[in-house]
Amino acid sequence: MANRIPRVPVREQDPAVRATNFEEVCYGYNREEAMLEASRCLHCKNPRCVTACPVNIRIPDFIKALTDGDEAGAAAIIAEDSSLPSICGRVCPQETQCEGSCILGIKGEPVAIGKLERYVGDWSMAHPGKPVHIERNGHKVAVIGSGPSGLACASDLAKMGYEVKIFEALHEVGGVLVYGIPEFRLPKEAVVAREIEAVKRLGVEIETDVIAGRTVTIDSLMDEEGYEAIFIGSGAGLPRFMGIEGENLNGVFSANEFLTRANLMKAYDKEYDTPIYAGHRAVVVGGGNVAMDAVRTAKRLGAEAIIVYRRSEAELPARAEEVHHAKEEGIEFRMLTNPTRILGDEQGRVRGISCVEMTLGEPDESGRRAPIVKPGSDFEIDCDVVIMALGTSPNPLIASTTEGLETNRRGCIVADADGATSREGVFAGGDAVTGAATVILAMGAGRKAAAAIDRYIKAKTTPKKLDI
Numbered sequence: 001m002a003n004r005i006p007r008v009p010v011r012e013q014d015p016a017v018r019a020t021n022f023e024e025v026c027y028g029y030n031r032e033e034a035m036l037e038a039s040r041c042l043h044c045k046n047p048r049c050v051t052a053c054p055v056n057i058r059i060p061d062f063i064k065a066l067t068d069g070d071e072a073g074a075a076a077i078i079a080e081d082s083s084l085p086s087i088c089g090r091v092c093p094q095e096t097q098c099e100g101s102c103i104l105g106i107k108g109e110p111v112a113i114g115k116l117e118r119y120v121g122d123w124s125m126a127h128p129g130k131p132v133h134i135e136r137n138g139h140k141v142a143v144i145g146s147g148p149s150g151l152a153c154a155s156d157l158a159k160m161g162y163e164v165k166i167f168e169a170l171h172e173v174g175g176v177l178v179y180g181i182p183e184f185r186l187p188k189e190a191v192v193a194r195e196i197e198a199v200k201r202l203g204v205e206i207e208t209d210v211i212a213g214r215t216v217t218i219d220s221l222m223d224e225e226g227y228e229a230i231f232i233g234s235g236a237g238l239p240r241f242m243g244i245e246g247e248n249l250n251g252v253f254s255a256n257e258f259l260t261r262a263n264l265m266k267a268y269d270k271e272y273d274t275p276i277y278a279g280h281r282a283v284v285v286g287g288g289n290v291a292m293d294a295v296r297t298a299k300r301l302g303a304e305a306i307i308v309y310r311r312s313e314a315e316l317p318a319r320a321e322e323v324h325h326a327k328e329e330g331i332e333f334r335m336l337t338n339p340t341r342i343l344g345d346e347q348g349r350v351r352g353i354s355c356v357e358m359t360l361g362e363p364d365e366s367g368r369r370a371p372i373v374k375p376g377s378d379f380e381i382d383c384d385v386v387i388m389a390l391g392t393s394p395n396p397l398i399a400s401t402t403e404g405l406e407t408n409r410r411g412c413i414v415a416d417a418d419g420a421t422s423r424e425g426v427f428a429g430g431d432a433v434t435g436a437a438t439v440i441l442a443m444g445a446g447r448k449a450a451a452a453i454d455r456y457i458k459a460k461t462t463p464k465k466l467d468i
């Protein structure tokens with residue numbers, strides 16, 4: 001019986017070794033392992049995994065193709081719904097999505113859908129196939145931001161024949177995939193750069209170092225440069241702080257700055273001049289993926305690294321796999337702990353962090369149990385670096401320079417399910433609309449917006465039949 005086969009373990013770098021390097025933690029499946037794992041799928045009549053996938057990938061069908069030894073077929077099935085399988089196979093929170101709904105998970109271990117997706121994605125990158133010629137339709141669309149939402153939107157539009165240009169503020173392409181998620185989870189050259197190459201091969205032009213709202217505006221792109229529609233996928237890169245005393249001391253970073261220095265500017269590499277300071281003892285405040293990435297990066301840079309989180313382990317928003325890996329690498333977790341003040345020395349440098357213990361009360365509006373301060377529980381943690389990983393919100397620059405573009409009270413662009421905004425011809429998706437979320441949701445939003453942009457431009461440019 002297929003379901004008697006235990007889940008095929010995935011090979012990983014030894015925790016003690018990997019805690020000192022930036023190479024990828026997980027090696028993924030080889031062909032034999034992937035085939036064996038694929039054979040565990042029960043091919044349910046009503047596959048709950050498909051419903052639980054934010055972009056509804058036909059999971060049992062691609063797994064069936066894999067068991068038949070047909071990687072190309074599996075890749076084609078995934079490509080119907082996902083343009084970034086190697087990336088999503090590595091970073092999607094499968095445990096709460098597809099794998100979390102797998103029927104095998106009720107009594108045992110779910111099918112390793114993420115690792116199988118990664119295997120197929122990596123296979124496709126190694127077998128890119130012949131470039132296909134796409135006839136251009138003469139219509140121009142601009143995309144702001146080169147994260148997963150922008151890349152997905154641009155590649156779908158390019159496949160439909162549009163002339164697409166991405167404008168990216170930074171000097172590198174990929175958004176959070178390059179500046180946020182560390183190399184040890186998502187290799188930049190081997191994976192991200194190759195997915196971006198595939199987008200370029202479709203004819204998408206990319207211009208870096210262009211800040212929408214400064215270098216160009218939505219109006220100038222539409223009125224002066226002839227773009228008929230615009231997709232805004234500018235993400236949510238504005239870090240939040242706690243507003244506590246001491247946040248301006250030397251040695252306090254936002255996780256965004258810390259990770260950008262480490263990842264995008266390769267501060268971890270001795271060949272590069274980018275300065276970075278992880279200290280001897282780094283405290284990372286927060287419990288999401290960003291906090292896990294920051295704390296594991298600090299550890300790799302040589303610091304004793306600690307997570308401080310105000311709820312308990314059950315409420316940690318980070319992916320279970322990342323928490324597990326962090327623990328294996330020797331990260332210390334201080335749960336039910338909340339900072340109240342960052343302590344400085346006479347030179348204005350961090351020397352510690354003052355905290356209180358917390359207990360959990362009734363669920364709050366987020367559905368999670370609310371943290372409550374334990375009276376008289378103040379204590380201090382010695383440290384010389386504090387990294388704030390408390391979430392991010394969209395940068396207001398584009399909204400504040402675009403007439404008629406509605407945002408909500410969290411600063412997110414208001415858009416309908418297809419990405420249409422309050423401004424005609426302007427579409428938006430990904431973190432810029434939802435606030436900080438996930439790669440697959442951003443990718444899905446970019447693809448939906450591409451379809452909506454196609455409908456919008458066709459409706460505008462197709463001559464209406466006269467009713468005579």
Ligand SMILES: Cc1cc2nc3c(=O)[nH]c(=O)nc-3n(C[C@H](O)[C@H](O)[C@H](O)COP(=O)(O)OP(=O)(O)OC[C@H]3O[C@@H](n4cnc5c(N)ncnc54)[C@H](O)[C@@H]3O)c2cc1C
Pocket residue numbers: 091092093144145146147148149150167168169170174175176177180181182210211212213233234235236237259289290293319395397398429430431432436437438439440442
């Ligand atoms: C450290 C970290 C770890 C994460 N880990 C995971 C994970 O494990 N799994 C997961 O699913 N999700 C994870 N996420 C979340 C995920 O990466 C995001 O939800 C996703 O990247 C959002 O995609 P996006 O296209 O909306 O925006 P982004 O990826 O943020 O890309 C936006 C792009 O727009 C550019 N831009 C911004 N403003 C302008 C402007 N004015 N003009 C031109 N360009 C502009 C930015 O430079 C950026 O390149 C993580 C996020 C972070 C920060």
